[in-house]
Amino acid sequence: MIREQIRQIIKSAVSKTKMLEKVKKFEFSIERPRHKKYGDWSTNAALIAAPLIKKNPMDIAQAIEKNIDDTKGFLDKVQIAPPGFINMFFKKDWYYQVIERIEDLDEKFGELDIGKGQKVLLEYVSANPVGPLHLGHGRWAAVGDTLANVLRKASYDLKTEFYVNNYGLQIEIFTASVKAAAMEKLGRKVQWPENAYRGKYIHSIAGSLLYHYGPEIIEQEDELRNKAYMTELEEIKATLKKAKVSFDNYFEESTLHENKNIEDIISSLLKKKEAYKKDEALLLNTSKHGDEKDRVLVRSNNESTYFAADIAYHQNKLERGFDKLINIWGADHHGYVARVRAAIIALGEDPKKLEIILGQLVNLKKGSKPVKMSKRTGELITLDDLIDEVGVDALRYTFLTKSTDTTLDFDIDLVKEQSDKNPVYYVQYAHARICSILKFAKEKRLKYKGVKDVNLKLLKEEGEIDLIKVLEEFEEIVEKIALNLTPHLLTTYANKLATSFHYFYSKIRVISEDNNLSQARLALLNTAHITLRNVLSLLGVSAPEKM
RNA sequence: GGGGCUGUAGCUCAGCUGGAUAGAGCAGCUGCCUCCUAAGCAGCAGGCCGCGCGUUCGAAUCGCGCCAGUCCCA
Numbered sequence: 028m029i030r031e032q033i034r035q036i037i038k039s040a041v042s043k044t045k046m047l048e049k050v051k052k053f054e055f056s057i058e059r060p061r062h063k064k065y066g067d068w069s070t071n072a073a074l075i076a077a078p079l080i081k082k083n084p085m086d087i088a089q090a091i092e093k094n095i096d097d098t099k100g101f102l103d104k105v106q107i108a109p110p111g112f113i114n115m116f117f118k119k120d121w122y123y124q125v126i127e128r129i130e131d132l133d134e135k136f137g138e139l140d141i142g143k144g145q146k147v148l149l150e151y152v153s154a155n156p157v158g159p160l161h162l163g164h165g166r167w168a169a170v171g172d173t174l175a176n177v178l179r180k181a182s183y184d185l186k187t188e189f190y191v192n193n194y195g196l197q198i199e200i201f202t203a204s205v206k207a208a209a210m211e212k213l214g215r216k217v218q219w220p221e222n223a224y225r226g227k228y229i230h231s232i233a234g235s236l237l238y239h240y241g242p243e244i245i246e247q248e249d250e251l252r253n254k255a256y257m258t259e260l261e262e263i264k265a266t267l268k269k270a271k272v273s274f275d276n277y278f279e280e281s282t283l284h285e286n287k288n289i290e291d292i293i294s295s296l297l298k299k300k301e302a303y304k305k306d307e308a309l310l311l312n313t314s315k316h317g318d319e320k321d322r323v324l325v326r327s328n329n330e331s332t333y334f335a336a337d338i339a340y341h342q343n344k345l346e347r348g349f350d351k352l353i354n355i356w357g358a359d360h361h362g363y364v365a366r367v368r369a370a371i372i373a374l375g376e377d378p379k380k381l382e383i384i385l386g387q388l389v390n391l392k393k394g395s396k397p398v399k400m401s402k403r404t405g406e407l408i409t410l411d412d413l414i415d416e417v418g419v420d421a422l423r424y425t426f427l428t429k430s431t432d433t434t435l436d437f438d439i440d441l442v443k444e445q446s447d448k449n450p451v452y453y454v455q456y457a458h459a460r461i462c463s464i465l466k467f468a469k470e471k472r473l474k475y476k477g478v479k480d481v482n483l484k485l486l487k488e489e490g491e492i493d494l495i496k497v498l499e500e501f502e503e504i505v506e507k508i509a510l511n512l513t514p515h516l517l518t519t520y521a522n523k524l525a526t527s528f529h530y531f532y533s534k535i536r537v538i539s540e541d542n543n544l545s546q547a548r549l550a551l552l553n554t555a556h557i558t559l560r561n562v563l564s565l566l567g568v569s570a571p572e573k574m
Numbered sequence: 575g576g577g578g579c580u581g582u583a584g585c586u587c588a589g590c591u592g593g594a595u596a597g598a599g600c601a602g603c604u605g606c607c608u609c610c611u612a613a614g615c616a617g618c619a620g621g622c623c624g625c626g627c628g629u630u631c632g633a634a635u636c637g638c639g640c641c642a643g644u645c646c647c648a
Contacts, residue, residue: 428598441586467610519588574611
């Protein structure tokens with residue numbers, strides 16, 4: 028990328044000054060200045076150097092500037108600005124090159140090789156299959172899916188996974204609830220379990236099971252349990268599909284029990300002397316590895332804990348050869364992070380392989396009133412309903428405008444009400460406008476010849492050059508997201524790109540009497556089209572041809 | 575009591591691996607459609623970047639302390 032090329036140029040200029048020969052570590056930044064008057068790129072090298080060699084930063088800057096060797100010839104001018112910035116201005120020719128490159132790369136524009144050779148497993152959503160997905164799940168679905176798209180674009184060998192919690196107390200209560208609902212349907216006397224799930228969906232699952240398997244299913248305990256949660260899991264998958272989210276793998280917790288993975292992990296931890304007996308229970312020595320206290324693996328009634336299963340699960344992931352495990356967890360699980368990390372250390376694995384994105388929660392609101400989200404009250408707004416109400420595009424985009432670090436107030440009324448003015452439409456509208464111009468060109472029987480046969484030098488308006496500059500940033504955005512796991516930067520960029528395009532659109536007419544100029548502008552339009560399409564595709568948001 | 579996250583414009587939020595005049599959307603006000611879609615553009619107004627101290631040539635950004643909100647654990 029261009030940033031590294033500039034870094035090399037500055038580096039060699041610095042070494043030619045011979046000022047920093049005695050300095051061992053010299054790190055400076057290459058950045059895009061906020062204001063145009065400071066050029067296209069800028070470096071603080073002189074400011075960093077000043078205290079190291081006790082010289083005036085302006086003098087150092089001047090010395091560096093004199094030694095800049097622009098072999099590729101894309102620098103128009105270099106300026107020194109107080110207190111010691113070196114600002115570089117690029118020739119327009121350099122930006123014309125960007126157009127050629129984008130057109131050439133097309134849908135590959137934005138691809139990077141930074142992740143090459145790294146196997147990554149991204150686990151997210153992982154909702155218990157005992158009820159429909161709700162708003163909070165939707166946030167992680169959108170964030171996780173887009174993050175996955177970006178990581179793949181950055182050449183990571185990525186797999187996505189949904190951990191299905193189909194074992195344990197929750198499932199038993201859920202099964203008992205479905206059973207009670209089924210019996211009620213058959214007119215039998217029912218004792219609803221304590222803490223029963225009471226939602227409408229419980230009754231519809233019961234109805235569906237009775238319809239497909241007859242009343243006998245009620246008495247077949249294992250069958251009932253499996254069919255019940257699998258029915259719900261299918262619902263979850265359908266909702267995910269609606270949200271345009273798909274997983275490479277659904278990993279069922281029960282397999283860890285069936286394959287004795289949990290037993291194995293426990294005996295191996297005992298052997299390593301990481302686990303110990305206390306009273307009748309078995310504990311893992313997590314406090315030795317940074318957790319605040321030791322945690323129970325097996326209770327005194329001889330049942331293994333959820334934690335034990337989770338250790339086995341993570342071990343399983345590592346055994347599958349992943350170099351990095353990324354988990355997206357809701358912030359309410361944050362107390363869990365330390366103990367899972369500790370467990371990984373106890374297993375003798377590298378805890379750095381585990382990266383956990385703790386996503387803050389979503390508060391659902393209707394107007395100014397908070398809406399309680401509980402699976403058991405039965406009164407809950409499902410993700411499915413929500414997609415119907417606001418649309419996938421608006422939903423995904425909205426979720427991706429916020430950093431995972433912020434608690435999100437999601438006001439249904441507001442999102443519905445303002446849907447016309449939602450930022451997603453602003454971005455999509457830019458795409459529709461591009462298509463509209465292309466359509467108009469077609470009507471005029473004006474055929475774009477391809478960048479090789481176009482005189483790009485005709486592009487010299489401010490609105491044109493500025494647009495190219497924004498297009499060029501796309502790769503940096505992909506890089507930043509992949510390295511920092513911050514997919515929300517994509518909407519910030521999408522918005523910037525749309526703004527730049529809308530400005531271009533309002534100032535510059537693409538199709539005109541001047542044929543050569545029209546061709547040049549069609550080249551630019553084409554690259555804007557490619558970039559916007561690629562951005563929207565990473566976001567999982569549709570790119571409409573008209574609106 | 576301990577911990578995670580947050581505190582930036584009236585509202586919802588970007589920016590936070592330190593940079594030169596702090597941004598967007600919504601809400602408000604003023605202009606702009608005989609011309610590729612006005613779901614747009616241009617402009618106005620709106621900010622002790624929670625508070626204090628520190629580090630630095632330079633702090634919304636880093637460190638420490640405090641205050642507030644939220645969630646988790648006790």
